[in-house]
Amino acid sequence: TKKLLQVEELQTEFTRDKQKTRILHGVNFHINEGEVLGLVGESGCGKSLTSLSIMRLFQGTTGEITNGNIYFNDSNLVNLSDYEMRKLRGKQMAMIFQDPMTSLNPVMKIGKQLTEPIRVHLKLSKSEARVHAIAMLTKVGIARPDEIVDEYPHQLSGGMRQRVMIAMAMSCNPNLLIADEPTTALDVTIQAQILELMKKLQKDEKMSILLITHDLGVVAEMCDRVVVMYAGKVVEEASVYELFENPKHPYSKGLIASVPKLGEKKDKLDSIKGNVPNPSNMPKGCKFAPRCNMAMPICHEQEPACLAIENDRLCSCWLYELETR
Ligand code: SF4
Ligand code: MG
DSSP states (O other): OOOOEEEEEEEEEEEEEEEEEEEEEEEEEHHHHHHHTEEOOOOOSSSSHHHHHTOOOOOTSOOEEEEEEEETTTGGGGGSOOOHHHHHHTTTTEESSSOOOSSOOOSSOOOHHHHHHHHHHHOHHHHHHHHHHHHHHHHHTSSHHHTTSSSSSSGSOOHHHHHHHHHHHHHTTTSSEEESSSSSSHHHHHHHHHHEEEEHHHHHOOOEEEEOOOOHHHHHHSSEEEEEEEEEEEEEEHHHHHHSSSEEEEHHHHHHHHOOOOTOOTTTTTTTTTOOOOOOOSSSTTTTTTGGGTOOOGTTTTTOEEEETTEEEEEHHHHHHHOOO
């Protein structure tokens, strides 16, 4: 297997009143070609910022990458100019969000929105682009695509808008699709349809997907491997099967335990007490220590390293670090 993306010691900061706040504290993971990687954790753990850093989509904010490398195909993205990144986005990597309205222009017809990027990247004429747009809408399962191209986003249902956004993301055949909570806003039936569509496109086009979600049910359905993030760092990495079967990090254990079993009614995340720490006031030592029921004295003093445990698994926790010494 070949690595498509490798994120190494990624560090991202925001500046406010000349004060820098670090949100990503050295994130490490990779995605293989044709793989679906899940990035999970509660909101505020840095999942979305990790993807925005990869895409370099900090528009209107003070976000900047202050350390680390992002290898993609054969280049290191942190060394590319904004112009080079713009060329890469949409063509080699594309992103879809929870709310399609953040990427759809409300006053532009669907067809025009779909064809503009296609025309730029693929150098198509206006009529060729329209044919391509209709083909893309058909591919994402939209009925009456020749009529939909002449409609505005508000005329479509939430599920259809999400399909349009996927069509836009797929229109230039990206190697990597980053999907940030793509189905969170949709009802269960539509969610299942959208996930199925993404899975089919991923197989057909042999692309890789970085799937960001707080929903472990979606992870089980879609992913090959999972990276668990907490407080701006990766705390565990494992195959989906192993993570669900035998989570190692106490935070992962809490996440898995909070997934309601069939027929069981449960409040979200009721098995992890407390909150994600404030980035400007991080606890000393292991960032999870204030919430961890396994915490030992060393946990409050020193941060554990992220180490390989067993076959292809990584975990950042003193429980295993002390064990392997
Ligand atoms: Fe809990 Fe300590 Fe492991 Fe952190 S290092 S997760 S506090 S046991
Ligand atoms: Mg998010």
